Amino acid sequence: MTAKAEVPSAASALPMALDAVGGDFGALPNVEGAVLAARAGVSVLLVGDRVKLHAELGKYAGSSGLPLEVVDAADVIGMDEHASDVRSRTEASINVCTRLVKEGKAAAAVSMGHSGATMASALLTLGRIKGVDRPAILTHLPAKSGFTTLLDAGANADVKAQYLAQWARLASVYLRVVEDKENPTVGLLSIGEEDHKGSALVLETHALLRDMHGKTLNFHGNIEGRDIFLGTTDIVVTDGFTGNVVLKLAEGEAKVLFGWVREALGSTLKSKLGGLLVRGALRGLAERMDPSTYGASILVGVRGLAFIGHGSADARAVKNALLRAARAHEAQLIPKLEAAFAQK
Amino acid sequence: MTAKAEVPSAASALPMALDAVGGDFGALPNVEGAVLAARAGVSVLLVGDRVKLHAELGKYAGSSGLPLEVVDAADVIGMDEHASDVRSRTEASINVCTRLVKEGKAAAAVSMGHSGATMASALLTLGRIKGVDRPAILTHLPAKSGFTTLLDAGANADVKAQYLAQWARLASVYLRVVEDKENPTVGLLSIGEEDHKGSALVLETHALLRDMHGKTLNFHGNIEGRDIFLGTTDIVVTDGFTGNVVLKLAEGEAKVLFGWVREALGSTLKSKLGGLLVRGALRGLAERMDPSTYGASILVGVRGLAFIGHGSADARAVKNALLRAARAHEAQLIPKLEAAFAQK
Numbered sequence: 206m207t208a209k210a211e212v213p214s215a216a217s218a219l220p221m222a223l224d225a226v227g228g229d230f231g232a233l234p235n236v237e238g239a240v241l242a243a244r245a246g247v248s249v250l251l252v253g254d255r256v257k258l259h260a261e262l263g264k265y266a267g268s269s270g271l272p273l274e275v276v277d278a279a280d281v282i283g284m285d286e287h288a289s290d291v292r293s294r295t296e297a298s299i300n301v302c303t304r305l306v307k308e309g310k311a312a313a314a315v316s317m318g319h320s321g322a323t324m325a326s327a328l329l330t331l332g333r334i335k336g337v338d339r340p341a342i343l344t345h346l347p348a349k350s351g352f353t354t355l356l357d358a359g360a361n362a363d364v365k366a367q368y369l370a371q372w373a374r375l376a377s378v379y380l381r382v383v384e385d386k387e388n389p390t391v392g393l394l395s396i397g398e399e400d401h402k403g404s405a406l407v408l409e410t411h412a413l414l415r416d417m418h419g420k421t422l423n424f425h426g427n428i429e430g431r432d433i434f435l436g437t438t439d440i441v442v443t444d445g446f447t448g449n450v451v452l453k454l455a456e457g458e459a460k461v462l463f464g465w466v467r468e469a470l471g472s473t474l475k476s477k478l479g480g481l482l483v484r485g486a487l488r489g490l491a492e493r494m495d496p497s498t499y500g501a502s503i504l505v506g507v508r509g510l511a512f513i514g515h516g517s518a519d520a521r522a523v524k525n526a527l528l529r530a531a532r533a534h535e536a537q538l539i540p541k542l543e544a545a546f547a548q549k
Numbered sequence: 550m551t552a553k554a555e556v557p558s559a560a561s562a563l564p565m566a567l568d569a570v571g572g573d574f575g576a577l578p579n580v581e582g583a584v585l586a587a588r589a590g591v592s593v594l595l596v597g598d599r600v601k602l603h604a605e606l607g608k609y610a611g612s613s614g615l616p617l618e619v620v621d622a623a624d625v626i627g628m629d630e631h632a633s634d635v636r637s638r639t640e641a642s643i644n645v646c647t648r649l650v651k652e653g654k655a656a657a658a659v660s661m662g663h664s665g666a667t668m669a670s671a672l673l674t675l676g677r678i679k680g681v682d683r684p685a686i687l688t689h690l691p692a693k694s695g696f697t698t699l700l701d702a703g704a705n706a707d708v709k710a711q712y713l714a715q716w717a718r719l720a721s722v723y724l725r726v727v728e729d730k731e732n733p734t735v736g737l738l739s740i741g742e743e744d745h746k747g748s749a750l751v752l753e754t755h756a757l758l759r760d761m762h763g764k765t766l767n768f769h770g771n772i773e774g775r776d777i778f779l780g781t782t783d784i785v786v787t788d789g790f791t792g793n794v795v796l797k798l799a800e801g802e803a804k805v806l807f808g809w810v811r812e813a814l815g816s817t818l819k820s821k822l823g824g825l826l827v828r829g830a831l832r833g834l835a836e837r838m839d840p841s842t843y844g845a846s847i848l849v850g851v852r853g854l855a856f857i858g859h860g861s862a863d864a865r866a867v868k869n870a871l872l873r874a875a876r877a878h879e880a881q882l883i884p885k886l887e888a889a890f891a892q893k
Binding site: 348349359362363394395396402403404405407429430431432433434435443445446447449450451452453454455456457458459460461462463464465466469470472473475476478479480481482483485486487489490493494 | 692693703706707738739740746747748749751773774775776777778779787789790791793794795796797798799800801802803804805806807808809810813814816817819820822823824825826827829830831833834837838
């Protein structure tokens with residue numbers, strides 16, 4: 206199993222709580238993803254309708270021998286419902302997940318369901334790390350060499366400079382602790398590399414980050430949209446509006462561009478022949494651009510691990526999200542974030 | 550000449566004023582682009598150092614028979630200088646260009662030089678169309694079918710809702726008049742399609758656009774980053790910060806992705822063979838993504854035609870920018886924009 210290398214040795218100590226009925230396709234991809242993760246050594250609590258989940262699990266021969274357990278949750282917040290419902294619907298699967306984390310019974314809450322509901326539930330149940338005003342969604346985008354870490358990918362449409370500064374710090378600790386990247390560089394997304402260019406928000410944030418440079422993070426300076434795919438900096442920090450537009454544009458453009466490549470390869474007999482020969486080489490590329498490869502984004506800034514995936518996630522994405530959650534737990538991300546912010 | 554179809558019949562009435570010494574590569578691509586445009590029937594005033602431009606023109610056999618004329622300008626604003634220099638350096642080539650437009654001696658100012666200086670010069674010399682608070686950069690991005698029109702692509706980092714509403718209207722008239730697109734759809738870039746989602750700016754702009762729907766424009770509603778390449782709406786309106794990030798990300802991503810495709814095609818003997826067969830089919834695609842295809846962006850909202858290109862523009866981009874400028878002039882864009890805004 207190629208993913209074995211990613212699996213933390215002590216992951217079995219605490220299971221991951223998976224919102225197993227959340228997302229566009231309900232239990233199906235969630236249960237399959239959990240089975241794949243369990244086979245790779247990660248134990249999972251499948252949270253949701255007990256009968257439905259047992260029925261789904263029954264499809265996998267030998268699943269009874271895997272580190273999987275069903276935790277009943279009578280309710281689930283639908284993709285079209287309101288995020289604020291998490292306040293009143295305490296038995297919703299996502300609330301059960303975050304409570305399991307709060308109570309120390311699970312290492313992380315992982316959901317492909319309603320992302321607003323996941324954020325709200327995580328924030329309400331787990332609270333914030335001391336020194337963090339607002340949690341942010343941290344995500345990865347493919348870049349020329351490796352990947353770029355982007356935040357906020359959509360949790361906060363309206364922001365203050367201090368939020369961005371805190372997020373840059375959270376991401377710096379995250380990359381060091383979880384991805385073994387020492388002293389990662391931080392770029393502030395702007396519309397020109399010069400210090401004096403950008404919006405009022407960028408100018409104010411730039412000053413804060415410059416003050417933090419060499420102390421709590423490694424500030425590269427302002428970067429532009431083109432730098433995200435070039436991988437000019439390890440981390441790109443921006444407001445949740447711009448970050449969400451970036452994430453969705455990047456995914457949408459890749460999809461359309463690869464569609465055009467496919468079309469072009471089928472346009473003439475000659476290119477069709479060539480297409481057959483290059484298919485294998487291009488497949489690896491498509492995988493590199495596939496959001497499933499990263500599995501899910503992490504909500505950084507809350508006092509506990511919470512991962513938010515695409516509603517349309519497939520089993521591979523669910524599995525990868527669970528593996529990432531296990532790695533973050535193994536790396537003791539939350540205590541290390543708290544320690545970093547306690548130092549001031 | 551395939552571009553002939555694009556050439557307006559009466560373009561010779563007034564020449565285009567080209568900032569022929571502006572841009573990363575100075576006179577070279579500008580003069581070549583002007584020669585190409587002139588051969589396609591567009592007359593051009595080459596503005597810049599007289600000696601340098603005549604020397605460059607001398608390289609083209611038969612250029613003396615083309616509708617090209619040199620207008621001397623002793624100064625040029627360098628790419629690393631300050632945009633505000635246009636105030637004091639009245640003999641800078643870009644200022645000469647915009648003055649030629651103001652005085653009715655040229656139809657449009659076209660520059661591949663310092664974009665901030667071009668914007669400042671156009672605004673100072675030509676003024677604003679009545680009813681427009683701030684000019685915006687209108688640009689085109691390739692989309693699934695045809696192209697998407699995006700604005701503001703970077704003129705205004707900090708904005709108000711009313712600016713966005715005015716830009717949506719300017720773009721609607723532009724597409725109708727210059728691109729023969731009747732009743733083009735307007736999408737407001739946000740982070741969720743629902744009316745109640747987005748930043749405070751988006752919520753306020755949404756209300757303004759909803760009021761204008763069916764009267765001065767055709768409002769589709771909020772769209773997301775992924776819709777830009779899907780071409781969900783003809784026009785995408787956003788603030789100049791987000792718009793500039795979108796434009797540069799889109800260009801940067803395309804470059805990196807096509808680089809990966811090329812790499813993949815050269816990775817094995819089999820894919821190399823296939824690569825030779827598909828090369829022709831992919832070349833058309835690369836051209837579709839090449840910013841040179843669109844030539845330059847238009848600064849809408851000023852009282853006169855002003856086009857702003859990439860500093861790294863090649864001769865093809867310069868030529869296409871001049872053809873676009875001629876088409877906008879032929880279509881009487883400025884009087885039609887003024888008439889539309891006069892109606893309230």
